[in-house]
Amino acid sequence: MTKYAETASRQGNDREWLAYRSGDLHVEDVPLSDVATAVQTPFYCYSADAIRSAYQCLAAALSPSEVSICFAVKANGNIAVLRLLSELGCGMDIVSGGELERALAAGVPASKIIFSGVGKTRAEIARALDVGIHQINVESAAEVAVVAEIARALGKRAPVALRVNPDVDAKTHAKITTATKESKFGIPIGDVADLYAEVAAMPELEALGIAVHIGSQIHDMAPYRRAFSAMAxxxxxxxxxxxxxxxxxxxxxxxxxxDDTVGPDIAEYAKIIAETVGYLGCELTVEPGRWLVGRAGLLVTELLYLKDIAGGTMGILDVGMNDLMRPALYDAHHPVLPLHEPRTAVAVPAYSLVGPICESSDKFGSYEGLGELRAGDLLAFDCAGAYGASMASTYNSRDLVAEVLVEGSLFRTIRRRQDIGEMLKLEQAGAWQVPARAGQGMAERASDGAVCTPMTVGAR
Structure with missing residues (x-):
């Protein structure tokens, strides 16, 4: 167990890997300002030891019930992060063919990959069966039929579990609640047994079990108990x-x-699993994403301008909602840490921090305790290791944000910035093509003696 693991069970604010030393914010043994000198802001920075600690803490808590852990790749798909977790014994939970390729590129055995997701394409299903993944979590009767058809064509037997919608409200944000009856996810719990019996009778499919996922960023353990009891x-x-x-x-x-809140008690989570489903004798799996990487990452940014506004001061940053989408999408509020300890203890007004994107939703919230800020200061959004870089875009034709991994006293870039030059290369136009059916019509008219001349763009 790493030196930070003992404090990880509740993931409180006592994180030894993130601390001010001689006034400079360090990730492990690396001053973040040194990284900012080498890597243009904004960038994400992750602590390798913090990720290891979180995994080891969860694995230890779940060990008595022999629960396997598969990381939700959608939380952070960087292959360096996936490789780090895989080396610890972690499997992967994927929701797209692209995430499958990321996991394989990171060296994750296909036999430790679970394919979830409500809208898998035929090509994605075929690829998953071809590489031999552990399990496909099927979400509808229609998908059952497609998986069977593809397995039959490939001469394979598809390993299948049915995702159950237990109609349990996780009491979290509406956009990350996934198990109420209004949700698009899963099969209504009352329909599962009959569909499972059909799956079990199909020679192309191997009925291996059932699955559930009730939402994200869950702090109240009660919904877990209700959902797991329903599954039992x-x-x-x-x-x-x-x-x-x-x-x-x-x-x-x-x-x-x-901020100042304490996270869910992993010991209580493990106890609920043991008490609700531990006696069934099933192979148990959990699929955390945020809990393993969320608090292991920061997003570093530079303050560009200060601007007086009604009731306070606005700080305009070089990081935008394209780099960190969660505040605009989920009303999330990420803690902010100056890379250098505040210059003075004298009370200063709160700062409203915003980004450069041409959208009113490009704002991160109001912050106190940052000291007196000046243009050029460096700040870090905390708890940004999950659903940060993985949701980033190039909106407003901004560079795709870089990612950095810290290991002890060393750091390295694990995804370089994608600049506008690279983006423009993707938009080099190909040759004009005649649609197949249009071409067939032209050929038919030509065979009748008609003269067919392709129209020039802009011709009248």
Missing amino acids: DLVTSMRGRGLVVPRLDLGGGIGIAS
């Missing part, structure tokens, strides 16, 4: 019908601490 009842009922249910995928969604 369902497994018992299905077995009563003679169905074999060897696996139970419990999803993820564990929240993290931020």
Whole structure:
């Protein structure tokens, strides 16, 4: 266990890997200002030891129930991060063909990959079966039919679990709630047993179990208890019908601490799993994303301008909502840390921090305790290791943000900035093509003696 793991169980604010030393904010043994000198802001910075600590803490808590861990790749798909987790024994939970390729590129065995997601394409399903992944979590009867068709064509037997919608409200943000009856995700719990019986009777499919995922950033453990208890009842009922249910995928969604709050108690989470489903004898899996990487990352930015506004002062940063989408999308409020300790303890007004994007939603919130700020100061958004870089875009034709990994006293870039020059190369136009059906019509008219002349763009 790493030196930071003992303080990770509640993921409070006592993080030894992130601290001011001689006035400079350090990630592990690296001053963040040194990274900012070498890597243009904005950039994401992750602590390797913090990620290891979080994984080891969770693995230790779940060990008595023999629960496997698969990281939700959508939280942070950088292959250096995936490789780090894979080397610890972590599997991967993916929701797209691209995430499958990322996991494979990181050296994750296909046998430790679970494919979730409500809208898998035929090509994605075929690729997953071809490489031999651990399990496909199927979300509808229509998807069952498609997986069976593809498996039949490939001469393979597809490993399948059915995702259950238990109609449990996780009491979190509406945009990250996934298990109420209004949600697009999963199969209504009352329909699962009959569909599972159909799957079990299909030679192309291997019915391996059921899965559930109720949402994200969950702090209240009560919804987990309700959902897992419902799953236990369902497994018992299905077995009563003679169905074999060897696996139970419990999803993820564990929240993290931020600001002055303390995160969910992982010991309590592990206890709930043991008490609700531990007696079933199923192979158990959880799929955390944010909990493993969220508090291990920061987003470093430079203050460009200060601007007086009604009731205070606005700080305009070089980081925008294209780099950190969560405040605009989920009303998230990330803590902010100056890279150098505040110059004075004298009370100063709160700063309203905003980005440069031409959108009114490009704002990060109001912040106190930052000291007196000046143009050129460096700041870091905390708790930015999950759903930060993975959701970043090039909106406003801005560079795609870089990512950095710190390991002890060393750091390295693990994704370089994608600048406008590289983006423009992707937009080099190809040759004009005649649509297949239009071309067929031209050929038919030509065979009748008609003269067909392709129209020039702009011709009348």
